[in-house]
Amino acid sequence: MADLEAFRSDLQRFLAQNxxxxxxxxxxxxxxxxxxxGRRATYDPPEMKKWLEVMAARGFTAPSWPKxxxxxxxxxxxxxxxxxxxxxxxxxxxxxxxxxxxxxxTLLRYGxxxxxxxxxxxxxxxxxxxxxxxxxxxxxxxxxxxxxRAERRGDHxxxxxxxxxxxxxxxxxxxxxxxRTNPNAKKQEGITFLLIDMASPGVSVRPIKLxxxxxxxxxxxxxxxxxxxxxxxxxxxxxxSVAKALLGFERNMIADTFGTVGSARSEKRGSRLANLARxxxxxxxxxxxxxxxxxxxxxxxxxxxxxxxxxxxxxxAARAGHQPGPESSIFKLYGTELNKRRTELxxxxxxxxxxxxxxxxxxxxxxLLTRHWLRARGNSIExxxxxxxxxxxxxRVLGLPD
Amino acid sequence: MQQLxxxxxxxxxxxxxxxxxxxxxxxxxxxxxxxxxxxxxxxxALWKEMAELGWVGIPFPESYGxxxxxxxxxxxxxxxxGRTLAPEPxxxxxxxxxxALLRAGSEAQQRAWLPRLVxxxxxxxxxxxxxxxxxxxxxxATSARRQGDGFALSGExxxxxxxxxxxxxxxxxxxxxxxxxAAGISLFLVPAATPGxxxxxxxxxxxxxxxxxxxxxxxxxxxxxxGREGEGLATLEAVVDLAIAAxxxxxxxxxxxxxxxxLHYLKNRLQFGVPIGSFQALKHRAAQMFVxxxxxxxAVMGAVRxxxxxxxxxxxxxSVAKAxxxxxxxxxxxxxxxxxxxxxxxxxxxxxxxxxRARVAELTFGDAAWHRARWARLCGx
Numbered sequence: 001m002a003d004l005e006a007f008r009s010d011l012q013r014f015l016a017q018n019x020x021x022x023x024x025x026x027x028x029x030x031x032x033x034x035x036x037x038g039r040r041a042t043y044d045p046p047e048m049k050k051w052l053e054v055m056a057a058r059g060f061t062a063p064s065w066p067k068x069x070x071x072x073x074x075x076x077x078x079x080x081x082x083x084x085x086x087x088x089x090x091x092x093x094x095x096x097x098x099x100x101x102x103x104x105x106t107l108l109r110y111g112x113x114x115x116x117x118x119x120x121x122x123x124x125x126x127x128x129x130x131x132x133x134x135x136x137x138x139x140x141x142x143x144x145x146x147x148x149r150a151e152r153r154g155d156h157x158x159x160x161x162x163x164x165x166x167x168x169x170x171x172x173x174x175x176x177x178x179x180r181t182n183p184n185a186k187k188q189e190g191i192t193f194l195l196i197d198m199a200s201p202g203v204s205v206r207p208i209k210l211x212x213x214x215x216x217x218x219x220x221x222x223x224x225x226x227x228x229x230x231x232x233x234x235x236x237x238x239x240x241s242v243a244k245a246l247l248g249f250e251r252n253m254i255a256d257t258f259g260t261v262g263s264a265r266s267e268k269r270g271s272r273l274a275n276l277a278r279x280x281x282x283x284x285x286x287x288x289x290x291x292x293x294x295x296x297x298x299x300x301x302x303x304x305x306x307x308x309x310x311x312x313x314x315x316x317a318a319r320a321g322h323q324p325g326p327e328s329s330i331f332k333l334y335g336t337e338l339n340k341r342r343t344e345l346x347x348x349x350x351x352x353x354x355x356x357x358x359x360x361x362x363x364x365x366x367x368l369l370t371r372h373w374l375r376a377r378g379n380s381i382e383x384x385x386x387x388x389x390x391x392x393x394x395x396r397v398l399g400l401p402d
Numbered sequence: 403m404q405q406l407x408x409x410x411x412x413x414x415x416x417x418x419x420x421x422x423x424x425x426x427x428x429x430x431x432x433x434x435x436x437x438x439x440x441x442x443x444x445x446x447a448l449w450k451e452m453a454e455l456g457w458v459g460i461p462f463p464e465s466y467g468x469x470x471x472x473x474x475x476x477x478x479x480x481x482x483x484g485r486t487l488a489p490e491p492x493x494x495x496x497x498x499x500x501x502a503l504l505r506a507g508s509e510a511q512q513r514a515w516l517p518r519l520v521x522x523x524x525x526x527x528x529x530x531x532x533x534x535x536x537x538x539x540x541x542x543a544t545s546a547r548r549q550g551d552g553f554a555l556s557g558e559x560x561x562x563x564x565x566x567x568x569x570x571x572x573x574x575x576x577x578x579x580x581x582x583x584a585a586g587i588s589l590f591l592v593p594a595a596t597p598g599x600x601x602x603x604x605x606x607x608x609x610x611x612x613x614x615x616x617x618x619x620x621x622x623x624x625x626x627x628x629g630r631e632g633e634g635l636a637t638l639e640a641v642v643d644l645a646i647a648a649x650x651x652x653x654x655x656x657x658x659x660x661x662x663x664x665l666h667y668l669k670n671r672l673q674f675g676v677p678i679g680s681f682q683a684l685k686h687r688a689a690q691m692f693v694x695x696x697x698x699x700x701a702v703m704g705a706v707r708x709x710x711x712x713x714x715x716x717x718x719x720x721s722v723a724k725a726x727x728x729x730x731x732x733x734x735x736x737x738x739x740x741x742x743x744x745x746x747x748x749x750x751x752x753x754x755x756x757x758x759r760a761r762v763a764e765l766t767f768g769d770a771a772w773h774r775a776r777w778a779r780l781c782g783x
Binding site: 270271274277278283286287288294295297298299301302303305306307309310312313316317319320322326327330333334387389390391393394395397398399400401402 | 405406407665668669676677679680682684685686688689690692693696697698699700701703704718719721722725726771773774775777778779781782783
């Protein structure tokens with residue numbers, strides 16, 4: 001404990017001396033906000049670049065990763081202290097993205113020594129931005145039916161096919177993709193996990209517009225793209241288990257995103273939904289004038305609180321050394337359904353002012369309500385639909401028969 | 403924030419309680435008590451055993467023979483008892499009446515009653531609800547008028563949990579003010595043998611002990627007053643919050659067991675040549691129930707720990723737990739009957755007992771809608 005307090009005071013000194021004032025108090029308001037790094041990174045404000053550099057130099061962008069690959073080498077307790085101190089000093093994360101959250105942990109588990117040395121340090125320093133190539137136009141929930149082919153030609157694979165929903169494909173430098181290397185094997189057994197440099201000839205990216213408008217999603221095509229055999233992560237034809245491990249990391253990331261919504265801290269700012277109702281003619285005094293809306297707001301907030309407690313329970317159990325319990329399987333399902341309910345309720349509370357698409361008569365927050373409602377429809381589709389999550393719970397947790 | 407994980411001691415307590423319930427307290431016991439129209443509705447002998455195991459004394463100080471532990475520990479035991487619908491009077495005796503005495507009673511009152519309560523020898527019940535009050539604790543019409551050096555209590559209390567056979571009652575009565583005023587409510591300790599007090603057993607759908615307390619000028623001395631005259635509402639609210647959390651722990655156990663039994667049925671009941679649990683129409687509903695129960699567990703753990711720590715938002719967490727547990731208990735119990743099919747409708751099968759208890763628990767101390775309204779009030783909207 002004494003060591004931990006020494007670490008905390010060192011850290012406080014380090015942050016006080018090195019964090020640029022311009023990055024303090026930055027809040028994430030839109031999808032894609034924050035520093036994602038990469039070759040095409042833009043820094044807003046410009047001081048964000050310095051913030052990334054000073055943190056990456058000590059491995060604090062990836063605090064729990066091993067020092068030998070540039071990580072911070074911190075214990076879980078020290079990592080928690082770092083998170084607390086960043087929050088206390090209102091400092092944003094110096095770097096976010098799929099490198100840190102998805103491919104990095106997967107590389108650390110499955111990568112060869114050479115792969116770790118090649119890929120982990122640039123992730124820690126924010127030099128390379130990664131995207132995910134899983135889904136295909138004909139392979140959504142049935143991911144294992146994917147058809148993108150990788151044919152072996154000596155020390156290279158030649159890749160042909162189309163990946164869809166590659167978030168930020170247009171801004172990324174590398175893609176981790178599932179490709180079919182053996183068309184004759186059972187569908188899960190002919191898949192390989194491949195790391196592909198998007199600067200390779202034959203890679204093309206097209207952005208996708210959603211019902212909510214502009215989106216980070218892209219379609220990424222591979223036309224005779226040559227990829228060295230050394231870029232296989234795990235075994236050739238053994239990519240399915242790597243893919244599933246990465247999905248586990250992805251669900252943790254989603255739980256982190258949604259699990260903080262209903263925490264006690266986020267409630268101290270007062271009820272945002274109740275304030276929205278007051279701003280839209282549903283009551284001037286304490287109690288809202290519409291009892292049904294009041295009930296729906298309470299239901300939403302209370303469910304968010306129960307969900308935040310469930311996320312906390314899972315973390316506390318993990319810290320106490322228990323195996324991940326069944327509660328973790330519900331994060332993706334419940335977190336996304338909650339977000340859908342909140343955004344849906346917000347539009348109904350705003351009433352006619354919740355209908356704006358763009359232009360006059362609506363303020364910025366009102367316009368966002370519409371977009372968020374539409375965008376949230378996708379929460380229970382992307383990363384495994386709610387129906388697939390229910391199948392997983394029924395089979396893996398409850399042991400119901402096929 | 404407290405850790406939402408069981409300590410080693412709590413794990414041990416949970417195991418002891420689960421073993422006890424498995425060997426000593428099957429659901430068949432509840433059926434037998436019901437079929438015999440047992441006036442007490444629970445077993446005094448088993449209550450004494452539970453006291454000897456130390457469970458009755460969990461939330462009482464060692465000076466009164468208790469364990470000096472908290473509601474996080476009590477919740478672990480109540481969850482285990484809830485699994486087989488054990489009807490022993492924890493809520494009424496240990497939580498409502500016992501905690502009212504512990505929090506607001508005089509030392510003389512505590513010394514007279516708590517050691518005997520903790521040892522399982524004395525039974526106390528709590529009478530606050532009235533026909534018109536619904537879940538509103540502040541709405542008290544029963545009057546306590548000064549008479550000589552004491553008070554005379556008149557009115558009618560309903561749904562007095564474990565009221566039949568109790569040795570004494572903690573009664574909420576109005577010493578001043580109008581029927582819905584916050585001020586003017588006082589708590590009294592009234593022995594069952596008091597002239598003018600009559601207890602009438604009620605038969606509700608779960609067959610547990612509930613009673614009407616008729617008070618017709620029941621005379622009590624000045625020292626029957628618990629706490630200060632006219633200031634009883636705070637104590638009333640505090641102990642009912644504790645009772646809600648305790649009830650939620652029981653509900654968590656009952657819904658978990660009803661779900662486990664349903665899951666077992668889904669895996670073993672064959673129709674069309676296959677287990678009915680292989681049908682996606684049932685799988686998804688089972689998975690939904692599982693999710694809701696997991697959220698209930700988190701809410702209950704959060705609520706009891708917040709109460710033990712005296713957190714500022716403990717009341718809000720209590721409402722989260724009760725709203726959730728009320729809806730989920732009913733969801734699971736209704737689905738359990740549906741998924742059991744025809745056999746689930748028979749009195750011979752035990753699943754119906756879970757449905758009946760769930761209904762009573764749901765409509766005790768406020769249902770889900772009532773607790774959502776309370777949450778909104780506590781949040782200032």
